[in-house]
Amino acid sequence: MTAETYVKQILKKVCCNSTKKKEIKKQLLADIKERTAQGETLEEVLSHMGTVQEVVDSFHENISEAEQKKYKRNKRIKWAAVIIVFLAALVYLMYWSLPKAKPVDSSKIFSRTTVEEKLMETIRLLDSGDYDMLQKKSSVQMADVLTEEKMEPVKQKFGDDWGVQKNAGAVEIMEVLQRGKYFAVCQVTVSYENTSVTYTISFDESMKIAGLYMK
Secondary structure: OOOOHHHHHHHHHHHHHHHHHHHHHHHHHHHHHHHHHOOOOHHHHHHHHHHHHHHHHHHOOOOOHHHHHHHHHHHHHHHHHHHHHEEEEHHHHHHHOOOEEEEEEOOOOOOOHHHHHHHHHHHHHHOOOHHHHHOEOHHHHHHHHOOOOHHHHHHHOOOOOOEEEEEEEEEEEEEEOOOOOOEEEEEEEEEEEEEEEEEEEEEEOOOOOOEEOOO
């Protein structure tokens, strides 16, 4: 153990104000320096001075009980303040991370008509397997997903032959704010001759495809 570590451990346990702590630190380091200069090894000096707790107890004999209680109370208050700040930051982070949704009709960013057109266009491109065009209309992340290699196995889960599209149900659209970014999230069920698929497709503020889920 170094002299600095020894003194630091003592200061952590002594219940007094910062001014006294500075005096104690100065006193202890000076004593250690003087005794090692006289030929004692650091180990011998620390052994003669006593354990950390023994030194702390000796200092507490000269510090009033009232001051010790005040120090402990202030320390608890500081820790409580740190915990409150941490919890507040955690709550804010959770609030910021969780998606917050509202109907698209009240959006100042997205137009329901435009979003519906993009939605149905995306579904038509999926039906026809035009993955090159889908990638051009997607975010960078989604462009890696909307490939024939990845999407055809997904479509196969709904059947080998869907047949022609018959009709689409009511379109639900919500504006979602998540992590500081806005998205238009759409859901619609489309009926085909031999199956039906519920699409959940999202668009970013640039109307690029940002997410796609089929069930």
